[in-house]
Structures are given as C-alpha cells and as structure tokens.
Amino acid sequence: MGNIRDxxxxxxxxxxxxxxxxxxxxSSGYNVVKAMNGADALEMVESHCPDLIILDLGLPDMDGMEFLRKLREWSSIPVIVVSARTAESDxxxxxxxxxxxxxxxxxxxxxxLARIRTSLRHARTTAANREIAAEGTYSVGELVIDYDRHIVTLAGRDVGLTLIEFRIVALLGRYAGKVLTYDFIMKELWGPRAGHDNQILRVNMSNIRKKIEKGHVGSRYFFTDHPLEFLRKENEALLDLVAETASLTEDPDARAGQAAEHLRALRDxxxxxxxxxxxxxxxLDQNGRGMQAADIWDGNDRIxxxxxxxxxxTDEASWDDARRQRIRDLLKDIRKTAEREETVFRFCMDHMDEAAWLAVYRDFPELGCSFLQxxxxxxxxxxxxxxTKNNGMELPDAPVTLPQGTFTLKQxxxxxxxxxxxxxxxxAEDRVRFFTEKTGVFARPLSALGRPVMQCHPPxxxxxxxxxxxxxxxxxxxHMEMWIPRKEDPVYVRYQAVYDEAGKYIGTLEMVQCFGSYLPHLTGQKPKQKMPEAEPDRDGEGW
Structure with missing residues (x-):
C-alpha cells in the first residue's frame, strides 16, 4: 500500500x-478537498474526515465563527483561520x-506550510504522549505508527493498513494507555451522525488485529481486556452461540439432540x-437509570x-416446525437483551471512574466466565x-468478650x-456489611460491601x-424462608430479622445452606461415595 497523505x-x-x-x-504532498460555504464544509468534515481545516471567516451562508462553534460541538480537528480581518479582537x-x-x-x-505542519504535529499528541509531537511517530515494541508517512510498520515491515484502518490505529496511538469507547472512536472518525451501530468499527478492528497480531496468541499491542471489553466479548460469544443454534432450526438434517446441546450451553x-x-x-441506580435497567432485563425470567x-x-418426534419456531423466538429475545445491554455498557463507560472499573475487575474471579474460556x-x-494488596486491616489478637465467652477476631x-x-x-440502614461465601449459590462480589442492599438485587x-x-x-x-429445588443439591435460604435486647431492629441475617450432602441420610438412600459438585446458581432461582 502506498503512503496515505494528510x-x-x-x-x-x-x-x-x-x-x-x-x-x-x-505540491507539498497533501491531499485537498474544497468547500465554498459553511454548510457544505460541515458535510465534508463528516464525509471526508480531513486532518486539518483552513477556514475563511467571511463565508456566504454563515460567519466563520458560527462554523467553528458548530464544529467544536463534536470535533477536535485542527483549524487554521485565514482571514483579511486584522483586528486583535477578531x-x-x-x-x-x-x-x-x-x-x-x-x-x-x-x-x-509551516503553520500547517505545526498544527498537524500538535494534533497528533495528547498530554500523555509527547513522543508523537517530537518524533512524528509512536512506537511500542516492534510496532511503529508513522504519522508523517501514514503507515504502520511491524519489525520494519509495512503491515498494509487501509485508510480507515490507519485512522483507527492513529487515533488509538494518540490516546495510548487510555480506554476509548466505541462511541468516542466513531464520533472522531465519522462525525456526530455516526450513530451507535459499531459493527463497521468491529470489522475494522478485527482486520487490524489480523494484520498486526498475526501469529501471536493474545494481544500484544491492542489491549482489549479492560473489564468492559471482557463483558462485551462475552456478549459477542453469546451471540455467536445464538447464531449457531439458529442455524440448526433452519437445517433440515439437524437433530433434536444437537439443538438440545446448544440450548444447554446457552443456559450460562x-x-x-x-x-x-x-x-x-x-x-445505573446512582445515576437514576435503575428503571431503564429493569426494562432491559425484564424478559429474563421468560428466557x-x-x-x-x-x-x-431430545425427543426426535417433537423436533417439528412448532418447536423450531419456539427456539427461534427464544433466540430473538436473547439477541434483543444483548443489544440493549450495549446501551448499559456505553453509559457505564461514560460514568464509571478507574476505581470503579478496578472493583469490577477485582470481582471477576468470584463471578467467573460465562461464554469465554x-x-x-x-x-x-x-x-x-x-x-493496594497489603493495605487491608490486620485482625488483632485482642479478645472480644461475648455473653457466652471470648474470641479474638482472628479466631x-x-x-x-x-x-x-x-x-x-x-x-438497619439496609446496607450490606458482612458476608461469608462457602456454597457459591449467590455470587458475592467485594464491591457489594457498604452498598445499599437494593442495589445488589435486580429490579x-x-x-x-x-x-x-x-x-x-x-x-x-x-423471618422468611424458601427452598431452591435443585434436584441433587437443594438449597435452603432463611432471612432472619435481628433485634437488640430492647427489641430494636438492628439488621437482617441471610443464611444459605446446601443440602445435597445430607439427602442420602434424610431419604434413607445409600450414600454415594462422592456427591456431584453442584453448578453455582448465580441468582438463586435454579433451573
């Protein structure tokens, strides 16, 4: 691919x-596009994505100041004003x-030409990345983004990016080390009317990774394992499984057992x-979006x-057109929920700070993978x-005296x-203050501590x-109690009000216990050598 010009x-x-x-x-090696008025210019900014704008203030349809204000509502493209107005105030x-x-x-x-070069050089840097401004390049390992020549090389070899692929990589290089949302990238590249359909961006990112990460396991240069991206990847893997399952309903040679196997995988x-x-x-709750979330996950129980x-x-006799249609309807509901969750992801990216994302990342091991390995x-x-690992509280050995005896906190x-x-x-203020976790029936992330209990439950x-x-x-x-009727490992849940000696309410204790290991003794059956390990039920409803 030849060099791409500014x-x-x-x-x-x-x-x-x-x-x-x-x-x-x-004649100085740049490409040029032209507009004779402000309205056409704004359209061309969106359609041509120029690297720099040279602007006259005296336009026939709008003043250049108005053009600037409209442009700056959504774009940071550098602008050089060229005008006959010489007053300092102008x-x-x-x-x-x-x-x-x-x-x-x-x-x-x-x-x-000197001012063009200077403006382009300034546009290629952020406060966090001065290398681009000084050298005209950004490098990490063997990867080099050459902003002057508009190429990306790996170990000295041009990887052959298209124009739009280069613009994406160039943008990522300018913000290296920062997390960019899909909306931000699309707005920077395609303007304010890019919309929220990020499929074209995903396709381009996939092509970029194939060209740059080829032959390597995992990502060396494009770190997409930010907690939000992990959740998005799980959604993508879920949708891939949905697509595979849907194809079975259209395949006349598919068997009921194949469909059942896919549906069992979808239960994750x-x-x-x-x-x-x-x-x-x-x-979402903290920003007044809790009810919107309720709409997103409203159909979960039905799913x-x-x-x-x-x-x-797995009955082949029941594998008829009506059953295939029920599966299609189910898959349609799952797809809709995944699409709605994308709005949640965008909102959280804009409203969660680094500390909040760190808490999410810390809790991933507890909550586990669903559709990724x-x-x-x-x-x-x-x-x-x-x-921050060693900043936790060290439990003292001093005894704590209770009516029935003494304990140290460690004990x-x-x-x-x-x-x-x-x-x-x-x-008593309905905040989660303490939990232990042995059964794994209800997931308990550390971020739940100190949180209002209502925020720990779906709407x-x-x-x-x-x-x-x-x-x-x-x-x-x-008190209130309930049973979760899992076949080989039923779960007993009891909520017990806690009062002090004067009868004042001071809180509620939730107790969760699995009874799978006790079933043989309670039913008179011969105990098994080893009880099967129960699959954690993440929200306590069972299958």
Missing part, C-alpha cells in the same frame, strides 16, 4: 484564493471559538445476566424458563491491585469461615426484598 479541507468562497492554496498544498474571538491558529491575508506560502446466559446486573446495576423446557428435550488479564488493573473469622453456610448481614426482585425488610423493621414478621 487531507486538508479548504473552506473559502473566493475561487482564486482556493486555486492558489490548493496548488501550494498539493483573532481573540476566533481562537476562543476553537481555532488553533490565525493567519492574516496576505500571507506567504512558506508561512502557510443466566450467570452472564446476573454478573452484569451485579457489577453495573449500582452505577430462563423457556430455555429450561427446550433444553431438556478464561478471565481477562488487565495489566494496569493487576498493577493497581498489587499496590472468630476462622470459625465463620469453617461454617458450611453462607452468612450475609444487612444493617424485578426489589419489591419483595423491600417488603420483607419493612415487615422486619415494623415487627410484623421476624
């Missing part, structure tokens, strides 16, 4: 000046409106949804129950966790950790939890 948009209504500047700029106004430089007419060709969608709710729902019914049947490795997150923590039961304590469950706590607080009930 593209400069000239916005000028005097034809003679347009011709003069075009000849000068073209220069100040233009620079304040977003211009990067100001040249008064008449001007020399060498001055114009339950843990996937629960994980996203657990990690991201608090952010789970339908999956449970359809995945259990391994958890993400986020180098920056690992480094920050390592720095008490060790005893609680041995109990074959999960305990979660919610204080559809909150009315039940709220009603129960109100009854406990009013003394109308002191």
């Amino acid at each position: 593209k400069i948009l000239i916005v000028e209504d005097e034809l003679s000046i347009v011709r003069f500047m075009s000849n000068v700029i073209l 220069k100040v106004d233009a620079l304040n409106a977003g211009a990067d430089d100001y040249i008064t007419k008449p001007f020399g060709t060498q001055e114009l 969608v339950k843990a996937h949804y629960a994980k996203i709710e657990e990690l991201l729902l608090p952010v 789970f129950h339908t999956l449970g019914r359809l995945a259990g049947s 391994s958890l993400p490795v986020w180098p920056e997150g690992d480094a920050r966790l390592e720095r 008490l923590a060790a005893v609680l950790d041995l109990l074959p039961i999960d305990l979660t304590f919610i204080d 559809r469950v909150r009315p039940v939890v709220e009603g129960m706590l109100l009854q406990f607080r009013a003394g109308e009930a002191d």
Whole structure:
C-alpha cells in the first residue's frame, strides 16, 4: 500500500484564493478537498474526515465563527483561520471559538506550510504522549505508527493498513494507555451522525488485529481486556452461540439432540445476566437509570424458563416446525437483551471512574466466565491491585468478650469461615456489611460491601426484598424462608430479622445452606461415595 497523505479541507468562497492554496498544498504532498460555504464544509468534515481545516471567516451562508462553534460541538480537528480581518479582537474571538491558529491575508506560502505542519504535529499528541509531537511517530515494541508517512510498520515491515484502518490505529496511538469507547472512536472518525451501530468499527478492528497480531496468541499491542471489553466479548460469544443454534432450526438434517446441546450451553446466559446486573446495576441506580435497567432485563425470567423446557428435550418426534419456531423466538429475545445491554455498557463507560472499573475487575474471579474460556488479564488493573494488596486491616489478637465467652477476631473469622453456610448481614440502614461465601449459590462480589442492599438485587426482585425488610423493621414478621429445588443439591435460604435486647431492629441475617450432602441420610438412600459438585446458581432461582 502506498503512503496515505494528510487531507486538508479548504473552506473559502473566493475561487482564486482556493486555486492558489490548493496548488501550494498539493505540491507539498497533501491531499485537498474544497468547500465554498459553511454548510457544505460541515458535510465534508463528516464525509471526508480531513486532518486539518483552513477556514475563511467571511463565508456566504454563515460567519466563520458560527462554523467553528458548530464544529467544536463534536470535533477536535485542527483549524487554521485565514482571514483579511486584522483586528486583535477578531483573532481573540476566533481562537476562543476553537481555532488553533490565525493567519492574516496576505500571507506567504512558506508561512502557510509551516503553520500547517505545526498544527498537524500538535494534533497528533495528547498530554500523555509527547513522543508523537517530537518524533512524528509512536512506537511500542516492534510496532511503529508513522504519522508523517501514514503507515504502520511491524519489525520494519509495512503491515498494509487501509485508510480507515490507519485512522483507527492513529487515533488509538494518540490516546495510548487510555480506554476509548466505541462511541468516542466513531464520533472522531465519522462525525456526530455516526450513530451507535459499531459493527463497521468491529470489522475494522478485527482486520487490524489480523494484520498486526498475526501469529501471536493474545494481544500484544491492542489491549482489549479492560473489564468492559471482557463483558462485551462475552456478549459477542453469546451471540455467536445464538447464531449457531439458529442455524440448526433452519437445517433440515439437524437433530433434536444437537439443538438440545446448544440450548444447554446457552443456559450460562443466566450467570452472564446476573454478573452484569451485579457489577453495573449500582452505577445505573446512582445515576437514576435503575428503571431503564429493569426494562432491559425484564424478559429474563421468560428466557430462563423457556430455555429450561427446550433444553431438556431430545425427543426426535417433537423436533417439528412448532418447536423450531419456539427456539427461534427464544433466540430473538436473547439477541434483543444483548443489544440493549450495549446501551448499559456505553453509559457505564461514560460514568464509571478507574476505581470503579478496578472493583469490577477485582470481582471477576468470584463471578467467573460465562461464554469465554478464561478471565481477562488487565495489566494496569493487576498493577493497581498489587499496590493496594497489603493495605487491608490486620485482625488483632485482642479478645472480644461475648455473653457466652471470648474470641479474638482472628479466631472468630476462622470459625465463620469453617461454617458450611453462607452468612450475609444487612444493617438497619439496609446496607450490606458482612458476608461469608462457602456454597457459591449467590455470587458475592467485594464491591457489594457498604452498598445499599437494593442495589445488589435486580429490579424485578426489589419489591419483595423491600417488603420483607419493612415487615422486619415494623415487627410484623421476624423471618422468611424458601427452598431452591435443585434436584441433587437443594438449597435452603432463611432471612432472619435481628433485634437488640430492647427489641430494636438492628439488621437482617441471610443464611444459605446446601443440602445435597445430607439427602442420602434424610431419604434413607445409600450414600454415594462422592456427591456431584453442584453448578453455582448465580441468582438463586435454579433451573
């Protein structure tokens, strides 16, 4: 591929000046596009994605200041104003409106070219990356992004990027070390009307990785294992499985057993949804988006129950058109939920800070993978966790006196950790203050500590939890219990109100216990040598 040249948009209504500047700029190795008025110029910024704009202030349809203000609502493309207005106030106004430089007419060709080079050089850097401004390149390992020649090389070899692929890599290089949202990249490359359909960006990123990461396991240069990207990758893997399952419903040679196998794999969608709710729902609540989230996951129960019914049947006699259509309808619901979750991802990227994402990353091992084989490795997150690893509280050996005796805190923590039961304590202000986790029935991320308990439950469950706590607080009930009827490992859950000696409500204790190991003794069956390991039920409803 030949070198890609910088593209400069000239916005000028005097034809003679347009011709003069075009000849000068073209002869210096740049590409040129031209607009005679402000409206056309704004359209061309979106369609041609120029690297720099040369702007005359006296346009026939709008003042150059108005053009600048409209442009700066969404774009940071460098702008050099070329104008006959020589008053200091005009220069100040233009620079304040977003211009990067100001040249008064008449001007020399060498001055114009020098200012173009300077503006392009400044545009290629951020505060965090001075290498680009100083050298015209950005390098990491054997990868070099050459901003002057518009090529990307790996070990000295041009990797052969297309124009749009180079623009994407160039943008990532300018913001190296930072997390960029899909919306930000699309807006920078395609303007404010790019929309939210990021499929074209995903395709281009896939092609870029194939060219640059070819022959290597994992990513060396494009780190996409930020916690949000991991959740997106899981959604993509889920949609791939949905597509495979859908193809079976259209294949006349497909068997019922094949479909059932795919549907059983899709049951991990339950843990996937629960994980996203657990990690991201608090952010939506804090920003007044909790009810919007309720709409996104409103159909989850229907999806789970339908999956449970359809995945259990391998009867070829029932593998008819009606069953195939029920599977298609189910897959359509899963696709819709995944598409809606993308709006949650975009919102959280804009509203969660680094500390919040670090908490999400820290909790991934507890919540596990759903449709990927391994958890993400986020180098920056690992480094920050390592720095804070030893900042936790050291439990003292001093005794704690209770009515029935004494414990040290270390002893008490060790005893609680041995109990074959999960305990979660919610204080009188309905905040999660403590939990143990032995059974794995309910996922308990560390980020739940100190959080309002309502933020730890999906919107559809909150009315039940709220009603129960109100009854406990009013003394109308002191406990609530339920069973999760898993076939080989039923689960008993008890919520117990806690009162002090004066009868004042001080909190609620949740107790979760699995009874699989006790079943043979309770039913008179001969105990098995080893009970099968139960699959964790991430939101406590069972299949």
